[in-house]
Amino acid sequence: MKHKSIFTNTDNETTGELAFRSVRSDIIRGHLSPGQKLRLDQLKSQYGVAISTLREILSRLTAEGFVVAEGQRGFEVAKVSxxxxxxxxxxxxxxxxxxxxxxxxxxxxxxxxxxxxxxxxxxxxxxxxxxxxxxxxxxxxxxxxxxxxxxxxxxxxxxxxxxxxxxxxxxxxxxxxxxxxxxxxxxxxxxxxxxxxxxxxxxxxxxxxxxxxxxxxxxxxxxxxxxx
CATH class of the missing domain: 1.20.120.530 (GntR ligand-binding domain-like)
Incomplete structure (x- = not known):
């Protein structure tokens, strides 16, 4: 899939893709803080998508370096230094x-x-x-x-x-x-x-x-x- 910056608006995106871009944007803009634990139940309410979709989103963001997977402990926003x-x-x-x-x-x-x-x-x-x-x-x-x-x-x-x-x-x-x-x-x-x-x-x-x-x-x- 073609990469889009947070400043690129695209019509006709799926709910999952919109949620992905929203979470990604919130990390880049600092609305989700470096080191913050990403709790699936809370994110489900915040972004309006299923837990399974959120796991996929966080896995993609892990691959991009914006999120860190903590094994059985879940996910957190990547720290900065x-x-x-x-x-x-x-x-x-x-x-x-x-x-x-x-x-x-x-x-x-x-x-x-x-x-x-x-x-x-x-x-x-x-x-x-x-x-x-x-x-x-x-x-x-x-x-x-x-x-x-x-x-x-x-x-x-x-x-x-x-x-x-x-x-x-x-x-x-x-x-x-x-x-x-x-x-x-x-x-x-x-x-x-x-x-x-x-x-x-x-x-x-x-x-x-x-x-x-x-x-x-x-x-x-x-x-x-x-x-x-």
């Missing part, structure tokens, strides 16, 4: 660099339009945040994903896109726990990345992307909300 953030940031960057390189090489006008439109939405939110309205941080995380997703969307590799989306969702989970915006520097980097991508300056774009992800990682760690 500094080393975990560093690991997932490295994976995200590895995939994103390769996909960006391929997208810059093969992207057409439709791809350029996606990059421009997604950056316009991101810039609109970032302007509010820079002005001090921090009520839009969660919305910013969504548009940040959409912009980065757009820049690599012409890589012509569904497998790479799915792997990147999953890695990015893990990365988003840390951002949601920190729920902090890095400020004007991040907004300027996004604007510069857009221009480098559209002008097909591959190596310069990759250099900026690398420092951008590292700065984001450092910022999340600086909040002190990620345990050792």
């Amino acid at each position: 500094i080393s975990g953030l560093q690991d997932i940031a490295a994976l995200r960057l590895l995939l994103e660099i390769q996909a960006l390189r391929q997208s810059i090489a093969t992207g057409d006008l439709h791809w350029e339009a996606r990059v421009v439109s997604s950056h316009y939405m991101l810039q609109s939110i970032e302007s509010r945040l820079v002005e001090g309205d921090l009520s839009h941080v969660e919305q910013w995380v969504q548009h940040d994903w959409e912009f980065h997703h757009a820049t690599i969307s012409a890589c012509n590799s569904p497998a790479m896109m799915a792997a990147h989306s999953n890695a990015f969702d893990h990365y988003i989970r840390y951002h949601m726990l920190a729920l902090s915006f890095r400020g004007e520097a991040a907004a300027k980097e996004h604007a510069q990345l857009k221009e480098l991508v559209l002008s097909r300056q591959t190596e310069e774009a990759i250099t900026l992307l690398t420092s951008h992800v590292q700065s984001g990682l450092d910022h999340v760690l600086s909040t002190g909300k990620i345990p050792d």
Whole structure:
């Protein structure tokens, strides 16, 4: 089955698939806390699906790394850590660099339009945040994903896109726990990345992307909300 980010809405999904995406989203957004025990009776009432469906959902989330199976003791939300953030940031960057390189090489006008439109939405939110309205941080995380997703969307590799989306969702989970915006520097980097991508300056774009992800990682760690 094709992977979907938490920010992708799809019509005609089954009840089980909707519940899967709801549980997954609640973990990524921090509504289900790291280390929280996932009790089936409670989840049945919360998400409105059968115990057998919940077991399947939690097994799938275990395979994706969002849930940990505890043998006979059931399931719990996967914990977070500094080393975990560093690991997932490295994976995200590895995939994103390769996909960006391929997208810059093969992207057409439709791809350029996606990059421009997604950056316009991101810039609109970032302007509010820079002005001090921090009520839009969660919305910013969504548009940040959409912009980065757009820049690599012409890589012509569904497998790479799915792997990147999953890695990015893990990365988003840390951002949601920190729920902090890095400020004007991040907004300027996004604007510069857009221009480098559209002008097909591959190596310069990759250099900026690398420092951008590292700065984001450092910022999340600086909040002190990620345990050792």
